[in-house]
Amino acid sequence: MRISTITNWAYGVTVLLTGLAGAAFLMSARAAEHERAAVEQHLAFDVLAEDLAVGTEKLTDEARLFAVRGAARHLDAYNHEALEVQTRDRAMQQVRRMGAAPPELAALAEADRNLGELSRIEQTGLTSAQGGDGKSAQALLFGPEHERAQAMVLSGLDHFRALTAARTRTEMRQAQLDSDRASLVAKVMLTLTALLFRRVSVPLTRMTGIIMRLARQDYAVEVPNAPRRDEIGDMTQAIQVFRENGLERDRLEAERQADQQAKDSILQMMHRLQACETLDELADVVACFAPQTFPDLAGRLYVLDAGRNALSLTRSWLQPAHSAESFPPTACWGLRRGRPHVSHGKQEDVSCPHIGDPHVESLCVPLTAQGDTIGLLYFEERPEVAEPRPTARVYLELMSDNVALALANLRLRQRLASLAQRDALTGLLNRRCLDEALNRHASQAGEPLACIMIDIDHFKRFNDEFGHDAGDAVMQHVAQIILQGADAVAAVARAEQLRTQIKEAPLAHHGRMLGHITVSLGLAVSPNDGPPGTLLRRADAALLQAKLLGRDRTTAASSSTAAADRRFAG
Numbered sequence: 001m002r003i004s005t006i007t008n009w010a011y012g013v014t015v016l017l018t019g020l021a022g023a024a025f026l027m028s029a030r031a032a033e034h035e036r037a038a039v040e041q042h043l044a045f046d047v048l049a050e051d052l053a054v055g056t057e058k059l060t061d062e063a064r065l066f067a068v069r070g071a072a073r074h075l076d077a078y079n080h081e082a083l084e085v086q087t088r089d090r091a092m093q094q095v096r097r098m099g100a101a102p103p104e105l106a107a108l109a110e111a112d113r114n115l116g117e118l119s120r121i122e123q124t125g126l127t128s129a130q131g132g133d134g135k136s137a138q139a140l141l142f143g144p145e146h147e148r149a150q151a152m153v154l155s156g157l158d159h160f161r162a163l164t165a166a167r168t169r170t171e172m173r174q175a176q177l178d179s180d181r182a183s184l185v186a187k188v189m190l191t192l193t194a195l196l197f198r199r200v201s202v203p204l205t206r207m208t209g210i211i212m213r214l215a216r217q218d219y220a221v222e223v224p225n226a227p228r229r230d231e232i233g234d235m236t237q238a239i240q241v242f243r244e245n246g247l248e249r250d251r252l253e254a255e256r257q258a259d260q261q262a263k264d265s266i267l268q269m270m271h272r273l274q275a276c277e278t279l280d281e282l283a284d285v286v287a288c289f290a291p292q293t294f295p296d297l298a299g300r301l302y303v304l305d306a307g308r309n310a311l312s313l314t315r316s317w318l319q320p321a322h323s324a325e326s327f328p329p330t331a332c333w334g335l336r337r338g339r340p341h342v343s344h345g346k347q348e349d350v351s352c353p354h355i356g357d358p359h360v361e362s363l364c365v366p367l368t369a370q371g372d373t374i375g376l377l378y379f380e381e382r383p384e385v386a387e388p389r390p391t392a393r394v395y396l397e398l399m400s401d402n403v404a405l406a407l408a409n410l411r412l413r414q415r416l417a418s419l420a421q422r423d424a425l426t427g428l429l430n431r432r433c434l435d436e437a438l439n440r441h442a443s444q445a446g447e448p449l450a451c452i453m454i455d456i457d458h459f460k461r462f463n464d465e466f467g468h469d470a471g472d473a474v475m476q477h478v479a480q481i482i483l484q485g486a487d488a489v490a491a492v493a494r495a496e497q498l499r500t501q502i503k504e505a506p507l508a509h510h511g512r513m514l515g516h517i518t519v520s521l522g523l524a525v526s527p528n529d530g531p532p533g534t535l536l537r538r539a540d541a542a543l544l545q546a547k548l549l550g551r552d553r554t555t556a557a558s559s560s561t562a563a564a565d566r567r568f569a570g
Contacts, residue, residue: 027178036249043256045100045164049157050263054398055081056115056153057270060141061405063122067129067137073370075126082119104163111156118149179242183211262395265293269399273406279303282410283315286377286403291317293399296385297363302376303407304329311335311376322362323378327354334364335373340397355380365400369408377403438532449532450491452498453522453539457551488525488556495521495554503552518552529557 058081066074100108121140129137140146187208213221221243269289276282286301298318302311311332313325324331331354334341343351343362351358360380367375377400503518522543526532538557546555 033245036245036252040252043252043259045104046161046256046260049161052111052115053154053157053267056118056150059119059122060146060150063126064138064141067125067134067141070129070134071370075130078122078126101163101167104160104167107156107160107163111153111160114149114152114156118146118153121146121149187211262293265289266395266399266402269293270402273402274409276406276410277413279314279407279410282403282406287315287317290399293395294379296382297379298382299377299379301403302378304374304376314375318382320378320380322355322357322360322380324354324356329373332364332366332376334366335376338366338368338373340365340393340400363396365396367400367404367407369404372408374404374407374411434536438535448487448528449526449535450488450494451524451535451539452491452495453524453536453543454498455520455522455543455547457518457520457547488523488528491523491525492554492556495523499552499554520546520551521554522546522557523554524557 059078062074062078062081065071066078125137125141125146128134128140191208210221266289269285272285272289273282276285283301290297290299295318298316298320300316300320300323301314303314304311308329310326310328329335332341332352333343333350334352341352341364342349343355343358343360343364352362352364355362362378362380365377365379366373367377377396379396499519499521503516505517520543522539522541522545524530524535524538524542526535530538542555542557546553549555
């Protein structure tokens with residue numbers, strides 16, 4: 001029976017109060033919808049700003065790599081990423097149509113202008129690099145003008161995000177205030193209706209408690225599903241809509257916070273990866289930020305060895321238990337396929353052989369840079385997490401891309417450093433390292449230092465008779481030697497030991513005996529016979545004297561070791 005039939009004289013009052021209550025609930029629902037729309041708009045703006053920031057850094061990385069290496073693939077990657085940025089520029093036009101505030105549009109326009117300036121600098125650098133002027137390109141792309149332009153772009157995007165976040169908070173507070181006011185009006189209307197009709201007093205009292213809990217944003221409250229075909233049923237449906245909107249708003253906010261946390265964590269990790277000097281530092285950074293970004297996933301970082309025969313465990317986090325510590329590349333479907341591979345506990349796909357338990361749910365993400373596979377990121381679900389949060393696949397792949405690029409850059413820097421310090425033929429430290437060692441010793445006043453200069457006797461004979469390959473083999477037996485802490489007599493004894501060992505060691509090349517190899521040695525000592533700065537020149541003069549005396553002998557530059565020189569002459 002409808003409320004209007006209980007008493008004729010109360011019909012108008014009942015309809016009025018019920019209508020006002022329903023209108024209040026509808027207003028509350030619309031306020032919640034507005035709040036949800038504000039959150040979704042903020043998420044869209046935030047994703048756009050983050051994509052622009054990441055895209056800008058990728059453009060910078062590819063431009064710098066092309067300037068340093070000159071590889072065409074970096075220029076292609078730069079042009080591809082530039083097209084992506086142009087796509088995002090069209091998305092920026094969409095932002096203007098989505099109702100962004102004037103200050104936000106101004107901040108976005110400023111970021112757009114700065115992005116154009118940054119692009120101009122990078123295009124100039126790329127043009128110089130393509131023209132063969134790598135030094136000018138590097139000076140421009142690594143210079144303060146580029147750093148300032150990039151910082152202005154990122155600062156403008158951060159300012160845009162801050163403005164949208166502030167506006168969203170204001171709109172959410174206003175929507176919540178409107179919702180609270182509407183809820184209060186509805187409560188008053190329902191209370192008056194309960195006073196008029198005992199039939200509806202009990203459900204209205206229950207609804208009042210529900211409304212109060214909803215007003216405190218306690219959306220866990222259950223709304224009774226009473227199949228009434230009257231005004232109370234209408235209000236129950238309105239309350240249910242309001243509760244569902246509140247739950248959806250909380251869910252969206254939780255997702256936004258988790259999404260922002262993942263982005264911030266990956267961005268911090270990217271900055272630290274770029275500053276790593278060793279593999280241990282890089283592995284520590286990954287092990288630090290991976291559990292912050294994906295707290296529901298345990299994982300491991302594997303690096304492929306130099307022979308490309310096995311992947312070795314470098315770091316792990318949150319105690320993964322199912323993947324082997326070392327295994328060949330063929331034991332992982334992700335490495336075989338060159339793309340992320342999911343091993344499902346429900347047997348929806350084949351499981352990687354390196355995973356001990358085929359029923360565990362795991363993900364293998366290959367680390368690939370410049371088309372070369374250099375490692376693997378492994379993730380598995382933690383059994384102690386009852387309800388793991390859904391993990392965005394794009395963030396896992398974004399982390400793997402940055403780790404792979406940092407690992408490749410680290411290996412390249414180490415290889416370049418080795419080439420700058422060692423001779424490619426003999427593997428020995430070069431003249432630059434020798435000069436640095438002498439400079440370091442010059443600051444240690446009073447400590448003796450001896451230098452032996454070695455010359456292979458009749459070296460041209462080996463090249464002429466056996467070929468230059470044989471000459472290279474002979475050169476690998478001799479080098480310049482610094483004896484730190486040795487006096488003149490000890491240095492001469494050591495030089496004679498070297499001369500005797502080289503002379504008596506048989507040497508063959510491609511099955512042919514090269515005969516005896518003799519060397520002439522010139523020796524100089526500091527500081528008694530002169531400063532360290534003239535050590536090499538004095539040793540070279542002593543070597544010339546040994547060759548003039550007939551070769552296959554040791555000659556010291558110091559007159560105090562003349563007796564020792566005669567005693568050890570060949």
